Amino acid sequence: MNLLTVDTLEEAREKLISCVKTLPCPTESVTLDRAVHRVLATDVVAQDNIPHFRRSTVDGYAVIASDTQGASESIPTFLTVVEEIHIGKQPTKTIVSGECAYVPTGGMIPSGATAMVMVEYTEQFHDGEIAVYQSVAEGSSIVLVGEDAKINTVLLTKGTILKTAQVGVLAAAGIWSVPVYRPWRISILSTGDELVHPSDTLESAQVRDVNTWALNALASQCQFQVTSHQTIPDHAELLRQELEHAKEESDFVLTSGGSSQGKADLTCQIMDEVCDHGVMTHGLSLKPGKPTILAFDERSKTIMVGLPGHPVASLMVFQSLLVWLWKEYTHQPPAKSFWGFTTTNIPGAPGKTTLIPVKLQLGQEHQYEVTPIFGKSGLINTLVDADGYVMLDRNQEGLQKGAWVEVHLFGV
Amino acid sequence: MNLLTVDTLEEAREKLISCVKTLPCPTESVTLDRAVHRVLATDVVAQDNIPHFRRSTVDGYAVIASDTQGASESIPTFLTVVEEIHIGKQPTKTIVSGECAYVPTGGMIPSGATAMVMVEYTEQFHDGEIAVYQSVAEGSSIVLVGEDAKINTVLLTKGTILKTAQVGVLAAAGIWSVPVYRPWRISILSTGDELVHPSDTLESAQVRDVNTWALNALASQCQFQVTSHQTIPDHAELLRQELEHAKEESDFVLTSGGSSQGKADLTCQIMDEVCDHGVMTHGLSLKPGKPTILAFDERSKTIMVGLPGHPVASLMVFQSLLVWLWKEYTHQPPAKSFWGFTTTNIPGAPGKTTLIPVKLQLGQEHQYEVTPIFGKSGLINTLVDADGYVMLDRNQEGLQKGAWVEVHLFGV
Numbered sequence: 001m002n003l004l005t006v007d008t009l010e011e012a013r014e015k016l017i018s019c020v021k022t023l024p025c026p027t028e029s030v031t032l033d034r035a036v037h038r039v040l041a042t043d044v045v046a047q048d049n050i051p052h053f054r055r056s057t058v059d060g061y062a063v064i065a066s067d068t069q070g071a072s073e074s075i076p077t078f079l080t081v082v083e084e085i086h087i088g089k090q091p092t093k094t095i096v097s098g099e100c101a102y103v104p105t106g107g108m109i110p111s112g113a114t115a116m117v118m119v120e121y122t123e124q125f126h127d128g129e130i131a132v133y134q135s136v137a138e139g140s141s142i143v144l145v146g147e148d149a150k151i152n153t154v155l156l157t158k159g160t161i162l163k164t165a166q167v168g169v170l171a172a173a174g175i176w177s178v179p180v181y182r183p184w185r186i187s188i189l190s191t192g193d194e195l196v197h198p199s200d201t202l203e204s205a206q207v208r209d210v211n212t213w214a215l216n217a218l219a220s221q222c223q224f225q226v227t228s229h230q231t232i233p234d235h236a237e238l239l240r241q242e243l244e245h246a247k248e249e250s251d252f253v254l255t256s257g258g259s260s261q262g263k264a265d266l267t268c269q270i271m272d273e274v275c276d277h278g279v280m281t282h283g284l285s286l287k288p289g290k291p292t293i294l295a296f297d298e299r300s301k302t303i304m305v306g307l308p309g310h311p312v313a314s315l316m317v318f319q320s321l322l323v324w325l326w327k328e329y330t331h332q333p334p335a336k337s338f339w340g341f342t343t344t345n346i347p348g349a350p351g352k353t354t355l356i357p358v359k360l361q362l363g364q365e366h367q368y369e370v371t372p373i374f375g376k377s378g379l380i381n382t383l384v385d386a387d388g389y390v391m392l393d394r395n396q397e398g399l400q401k402g403a404w405v406e407v408h409l410f411g412v
Numbered sequence: 413m414n415l416l417t418v419d420t421l422e423e424a425r426e427k428l429i430s431c432v433k434t435l436p437c438p439t440e441s442v443t444l445d446r447a448v449h450r451v452l453a454t455d456v457v458a459q460d461n462i463p464h465f466r467r468s469t470v471d472g473y474a475v476i477a478s479d480t481q482g483a484s485e486s487i488p489t490f491l492t493v494v495e496e497i498h499i500g501k502q503p504t505k506t507i508v509s510g511e512c513a514y515v516p517t518g519g520m521i522p523s524g525a526t527a528m529v530m531v532e533y534t535e536q537f538h539d540g541e542i543a544v545y546q547s548v549a550e551g552s553s554i555v556l557v558g559e560d561a562k563i564n565t566v567l568l569t570k571g572t573i574l575k576t577a578q579v580g581v582l583a584a585a586g587i588w589s590v591p592v593y594r595p596w597r598i599s600i601l602s603t604g605d606e607l608v609h610p611s612d613t614l615e616s617a618q619v620r621d622v623n624t625w626a627l628n629a630l631a632s633q634c635q636f637q638v639t640s641h642q643t644i645p646d647h648a649e650l651l652r653q654e655l656e657h658a659k660e661e662s663d664f665v666l667t668s669g670g671s672s673q674g675k676a677d678l679t680c681q682i683m684d685e686v687c688d689h690g691v692m693t694h695g696l697s698l699k700p701g702k703p704t705i706l707a708f709d710e711r712s713k714t715i716m717v718g719l720p721g722h723p724v725a726s727l728m729v730f731q732s733l734l735v736w737l738w739k740e741y742t743h744q745p746p747a748k749s750f751w752g753f754t755t756t757n758i759p760g761a762p763g764k765t766t767l768i769p770v771k772l773q774l775g776q777e778h779q780y781e782v783t784p785i786f787g788k789s790g791l792i793n794t795l796v797d798a799d800g801y802v803m804l805d806r807n808q809e810g811l812q813k814g815a816w817v818e819v820h821l822f823g824v
Binding site: 105194205210336383404 | 568580581
């Protein structure tokens with residue numbers, strides 16, 4: 001085992017980044033019908049102009065703009081309709097002065113034409129002529145070639161989370177299948193003689209396993225793939241077997257439980273034996289989250305994280321290490337966070353990064369009021385009302401009431 | 413067909429609410445391992461106290477607090493260890509004055525004991541005695557019965573979106589399976605002779621179908637269930653057949669396309685024939701989003717929405733009608749929105765509710781700057797940079813530069 005030191009959050013993050021850098025960065029292809037929430041693994045470049053032809057944004061007549069100069073309600077201009085262009089079809093004629101063609105919304109503008117006149121500003125005559133009651137400027141109601149996106153420009157950059165607009169742009173660009181990062185495979189292993197499944201009847205001193213399901217939920221929120229979740233009793237040999245097994249099928253193995261000192265030491269010792277690089281962090285100067293263990297097995301490319309047994313602490317560590325690391329690894333831009341005024345003083349913990357769950361409420365000036373939710377870290381209920389959390393740096397003494405603070409969201 | 417009027421956004425919403433009120437409100441059960449992002453369909457009440465026994469938050473000794481009065485580094489108190497309590501097991505002895513019992517973190521406090529002393533402040537002797545070097549107050553390091561949640565209290569209310577903390581609380585309460593709203597089943601039908609699948613080769617005046625996939629993505633973001641998505645040519649009889657079919661298997665049938673006036677009228681006419689209650693809204697005073705049609709078929713309990721063909725307009729209508737309606741229908745609290753200062757004047761459209769995509773950037777004072785992204789509504793690319801949208805009321809003239817505005821997010 002390496003020298004056992006308590007790491008700062010920054011030190012632990014640096015160690016994780018070093019491990020992750022040695023890992024392959026697997027990607028996979030998804031089609032647009034299943035791409036929502038996935039993270040783009042390459043820049044996407046436009047293969048052609050969007051649109052690739054001049055398109056009308058209105059129902060009306062394609063004209064030469066200068067032909068309409070001076071046209072008005074009282075003095076219309078008269079033009080000959082040479083063609084009715086159908087949606088999806090190519091025009092067959094070129095417009096010359098004195099001519100026009102009918103084009104529906106989305107239809108292709110014939111060559112020669114330089115503007116559209118909306119049908120509302122025209123009147124049709126039986127002899128194939130129309131009266132135009134409006135003067136239009138060049139380019140009116142026309143989307144130009146490449147106006148939505150030009151050929152060879154970057155449409156979306158690596159690390160973009162694919163949401164509705166991004167899927168729309170990819171569809172418009174004719175990119176049906178895109179490379180995205182393969183989600184991390186996570187094994188969750190909760191340990192404790194006292195733990196029973198939530199659906200089981202509780203006896204005397206037993207408690208229901210909260211961490212397995214809360215961690216599973218947070219992993220799902222982050223789009224990770226949970227490959228297995230298990231609750232096992234405190235048993236060294238069983239833990240060793242399960243860790244050995246889990247490291248072969250996961251990128252991350254999370255254990256939780258073992259907040260009791262003896263159990264934490266046992267988990268640490270077994271992780272150190274099971275991982276070829278051993279334990280790299282034993283204890284975090286993070287509040288809550290001190291009893292955190294990080295280990296790395298280079299052969300199987302697996303990072304092991306021993307999480308605290310207290311549910312809130314275990315979720316905070318998952319958030320500030322794994323969620324953070326996933327965003328770094330996949331080149332995601334920082335998520336938008338909320339900002340607001342604190343309603344009370346918030347004490348820091350000297351030398352420790354402190355994470356405080358908070359509630360956001362819109363105040364009178366439409367600015368958020370940030371109220372800390374204090375509670376023993378064993379109490380999951382404190383998190384239910386939390387909209388996010390405030391992070392106090394280890395060098396920060398605390399926050400005065402009325403301070404303007406950043407509120408981070410869980411799972412992003 | 414009813415009288416064809418252009419509705420305000422509020423009028424259209426009221427009509428939708430009336431339709432939805434006549435619908436059954438189907439729910440289904442999900443287990444906690446698959447509950448993330450689902451919406452709770454009932455209040456959830458604690459069936460027992462959490463925790464249901466007094467629990468230690470530290471490794472140490474359960475004592476009678478008054479026994480430690482005056483104990484210090486220099487003058488310890490000596491106590492007899494009568495039992496070592498194992499995690500998950502019930503104590504067998506009651507503590508009386510002069511006695512204590514070892515309890516690990518999470519272990520059950522024996523009766524008689526009123527506080528925990530951390531192991532760090534004790535010293536063990538061979539004869540089953542310990543020295544206690546700290547005076548502890550009653551209740552120290554003990555979680556009381558019901559301190560996390562009391563029996564019969566409401567843990568979570570109807571309309572709660574289940575995220576990590578909520579899943580954790582349900583696990584702690586022993587509620588493995590919860591009733592949630594069954595997601596709406598959505599059929600998407602894009603119409604247009606010009607439309608081709610994104611993976612197909614484009615010819616001359618054709619365009620790729622953006623709306624089907626963008627709408628499918630937004631529906632997925634909202635956890636709706638897309639039962640079918642199709643692209644069909646402009647053909648009245650085909651449209652009628654597909655609408656007849658779709659209404660039997662969906663709660664909502666969305667068509668898009670038909671921004672061209674003739675096509676919009678055709679869609680409107682066919683929806684009116686296919687739905688027993690006919691078309692109830694023909695045109696919205698919403699910008700973008702005017703060419704919107706709403707129809708209702710009471711027999712099959714289906715709402716039909718004719719969306720504009722322009723991608724941005726169609727997404728804005730989906731957002732401001734369907735996403736809004738789903739939140740109302742499932743009793744969700746309002747989503748947290750961002751607030752910031754506008755960086756430019758934003759013109760309104762008199763008599764119309766205006767939706768403007770905007771970008772959020774953190775300014776110097778850590779307050780968001782809200783920059784509108786203007787663009788023709790046919791251009792999907794304008795949405796890629798948008799973090800959300802600003803909604804201007806139809807009575808609002810516009811916003812001055814520097815106004816403090818609310819920014820809504822897409823899909824929530």
